Amino acid sequence: MSAHLLVCPIVLPLAVGALQLLLGERRRGAVAALGAASCVALVGLAAALVLRVGSGDELAAVYRIGNWPARFGIVLVADRLSALMLLLTAVLALALLPCALARRRQPGGPVQPLAQFLLMGLNGAFLTGDLFNLFVFFEVLLAASYGLALHRPGARRVSAGMHYIVVNLVASMLFLIGVSLIFGVTGTLNMAALAKLVPQVPENTRALLHAGAAILGIAFLVKAAMWPLGFWLPRTYAAAPAPVAAMFAVMTKVGVYVLLRLSLLLFGDGAGAASAHFGAAWLLWGGVATVAVGVVGMLGARELGKLAGYNVLVSSGSLLGAIGLQQPAVTAGALAYLVVSTLAIAAFFLLAGLVAPREEVDGASLLEPYDPTGMALYADEDESRATVPAPVALLGLSFLTCALALAGLPPLSGFLAKFALLAPMLEGGAGMGAGATTLFTLVVVAGFCTVIAMCRTGIQIFWADEDWVFPPIRAGEAASVVVLLALCLALTVLAETPLRYLAETAAQLHAPARYIQAVLP
Amino acid sequence: MELVLALAIGVLAGCGVWLLLRPRTFQVIIGLTLFSYAVNLFIFCIGGLRTGADPVLRDGADLSQYTDPLPQALVLTAIVIGFATTALFLVVLLASRGLTGNDHVDGKDGTP
Numbered sequence: 001m002s003a004h005l006l007v008c009p010i011v012l013p014l015a016v017g018a019l020q021l022l023l024g025e026r027r028r029g030a031v032a033a034l035g036a037a038s039c040v041a042l043v044g045l046a047a048a049l050v051l052r053v054g055s056g057d058e059l060a061a062v063y064r065i066g067n068w069p070a071r072f073g074i075v076l077v078a079d080r081l082s083a084l085m086l087l088l089t090a091v092l093a094l095a096l097l098p099c100a101l102a103r104r105r106q107p108g109g110p111v112q113p114l115a116q117f118l119l120m121g122l123n124g125a126f127l128t129g130d131l132f133n134l135f136v137f138f139e140v141l142l143a144a145s146y147g148l149a150l151h152r153p154g155a156r157r158v159s160a161g162m163h164y165i166v167v168n169l170v171a172s173m174l175f176l177i178g179v180s181l182i183f184g185v186t187g188t189l190n191m192a193a194l195a196k197l198v199p200q201v202p203e204n205t206r207a208l209l210h211a212g213a214a215i216l217g218i219a220f221l222v223k224a225a226m227w228p229l230g231f232w233l234p235r236t237y238a239a240a241p242a243p244v245a246a247m248f249a250v251m252t253k254v255g256v257y258v259l260l261r262l263s264l265l266l267f268g269d270g271a272g273a274a275s276a277h278f279g280a281a282w283l284l285w286g287g288v289a290t291v292a293v294g295v296v297g298m299l300g301a302r303e304l305g306k307l308a309g310y311n312v313l314v315s316s317g318s319l320l321g322a323i324g325l326q327q328p329a330v331t332a333g334a335l336a337y338l339v340v341s342t343l344a345i346a347a348f349f350l351l352a353g354l355v356a357p358r359e360e361v362d363g364a365s366l367l368e369p370y371d372p373t374g375m376a377l378y379a380d381e382d383e384s385r386a387t388v389p390a391p392v393a394l395l396g397l398s399f400l401t402c403a404l405a406l407a408g409l410p411p412l413s414g415f416l417a418k419f420a421l422l423a424p425m426l427e428g429g430a431g432m433g434a435g436a437t438t439l440f441t442l443v444v445v446a447g448f449c450t451v452i453a454m455c456r457t458g459i460q461i462f463w464a465d466e467d468w469v470f471p472p473i474r475a476g477e478a479a480s481v482v483v484l485l486a487l488c489l490a491l492t493v494l495a496e497t498p499l500r501y502l503a504e505t506a507a508q509l510h511a512p513a514r515y516i517q518a519v520l521p
Numbered sequence: 522m523e524l525v526l527a528l529a530i531g532v533l534a535g536c537g538v539w540l541l542l543r544p545r546t547f548q549v550i551i552g553l554t555l556f557s558y559a560v561n562l563f564i565f566c567i568g569g570l571r572t573g574a575d576p577v578l579r580d581g582a583d584l585s586q587y588t589d590p591l592p593q594a595l596v597l598t599a600i601v602i603g604f605a606t607t608a609l610f611l612v613v614l615l616a617s618r619g620l621t622g623n624d625h626v627d628g629k630d631g632t633p
Contacts, residue, residue: 132595132598135599135602136598136602139602139606142606143605143606143609146609146613150613150616153616153620154620155617155620155621155628158613158616158617158620158621158628159617159621159627159628161613162546162610162613162614162617162626163626165606165609165610165613166541166549166553166610166626169553169606169607169610170541170553170556172602172603172606173556173557173560173603176560176563176564176599177560177563179564179595180563180564180567180592180595181567183567183568183591183592183595184567184568
């Protein structure tokens with residue numbers, strides 16, 4: 001059983017999703033129970049993998065499908081980073097389950113099977129050890145995400161979904177061009193074999209290899225929404241239903257994951273003088289630009305969903321910039337930030353869906369434009385009737401927690417993660433040039449601007465606007481938000497073990513010899 | 522043969538990109554299709570062009586007489602996936618046409 005542990009996170013959602021399709025819409029109870037069982041099992045599997053690769057003796061578990069040698073067959077590889085991403089995805093899916101179940105009586109297509117297929121694609125993308133299967137799993141997760149983004153009707157949703165599909169189809173084609181260029185130069189698509197071959201590529205074809213890697217990188221940067229490739233994101237995420245948008249919070253992180261893995265595996269320190277750190281400067285400055293655009297968008301956003309979308313851009317940009325620095329300490333901090341920001345952003349997307357009127361008519365959930373002369377915000381309030389209904393109090397408290405986590409203010413885990421990301425940049429050292437200073441400054445400014453944007457939104461929704469109608473909240477929806485934020489809180493209290501795991505993950509990523517050794521013995 | 526294939530890929534990709542940037546959904550989907558043809562041909566030729574060479578090995582054969590089978594396997598997968606996602610896009614295109622009443626990519630036509 002333990003030998004086949006690696007393939008389970010892919011096979012299980014596939015089987016469950018297919019079963020759910022067979023059961024159909026009429027037996028909702030069975031479908032929901034299957035989905036719940038699958039999510040619980042995935043968390044268990046991912047935790048088992050984390051324990052297995054984190055225990056020290058086995059740094060990367062390898063599964064050869066059909067027992068073919070890695071250069072010919074398909075390999076699945078789980079190292080610390082893959083296991084971490086699997087666990088994050090599974091936990092997020094489990095946390096979102098109550099919300100999805102609470103909404104299951106609303107009209108729409110087969111949401112649960114699509115969610116399972118999305119999980120299959122995500123898990124496959126994190127586990128696969130070669131570039132072509134990465135493409136296949138990307139397509140699986142994208143196809144499921146198209147269905148999820150569009151599963152409720154509405155002109156705005158369809159139009160945003162259409163842009164999303166076109167952008168991703170073009171990105172997939174760039175992915176294929178990059179993959180085939182790399183194959184043409186090296187004759188293999190296995191990541192570990194590629195890492196071995198990159199230093200030996202003859203000089204006359206090295207430019208072609210770099211071109212292939214760059215085109216491939218663009219495909220992932222579209223997923224990670226780097227400026228100027230990320231304009232599709234805020235609109236699509238704002239238009240998607242709340243639990244779906246929350247699940248999508250992990251999808252930009254797939255792009256970040258692949259870039260982190262490939263840039264350190266193929267173009268790390270061991271790639272030879274001509275290829276080492278190829279593209280790192282692009283990632284760094286692209287990340288800086290993304291954070292800047294995200295901050296401006298956040299301050300200008302007048303809709304909660306868009307505000308959350310620009311938060312995704314800020315998080316993605318900080319991560320890309322941190323990857324571009326290529327320092328183990330920064331990478332460890334970036335991983336911590338990745339985990340916390342994914343959870344916090346998912347919670348924020350859920351909150352945005354709960355606070356805004358349920359069937360969003362265009363403009364109904366818009367915030368007021370900023371007007372310093374208008375006295376609506378500062379009007380004297382009648383303090384006598386200061387009773388706050390319990391659901392609104394819960395929402396307000398969650399919103400506050402979310403804002404603290406996103407802005408990176410103490411005492412929540414957002415602060416710890418941001419501190420872990422920024423402290424190595426402050427200490428300086430080799431390789432920390434003007435880029436590190438700029439990124440540091442921008443990430444701090446971004447935190448400050450997040451506070452401003454969230455304060456403004458919170459004041460308008462929870463304090464000033466007496467006409468704001470809170471839609472009724474279902475217990476499941478509230479449970480999802482509370483669980484996600486409780487995870488952020490738990491990470492604050494139990495920070496030591498995860499941070500040590502992440503530091504070891506970063507060390508492993510920056511010394512890929514063990515990974516290559518495990519795949520190609 | 523290389524020149525013909527390169528020209529074909531270039532023309533297909535050029536037409537595809539140009540159509541992709543047009544404002545009508547029908548033009549976009551034709552552009553996507555052309556672009557995916559170009560990409561498929563590109564994958565197909567990346568292993569080197571041979572005519573009449575076998576991709577499946579026999580015992581005691583000289584490897585230089587064979588063509589690389591992997592790009593052919595890759596291109597098959599790419600064709601299937603590309604076709605499926607394009608079909609999916611076609612459904613969304615029709616839904617958008619039905620919901621907004623026009624075929625502009627933004628759902629809003631300049632001339633009502």
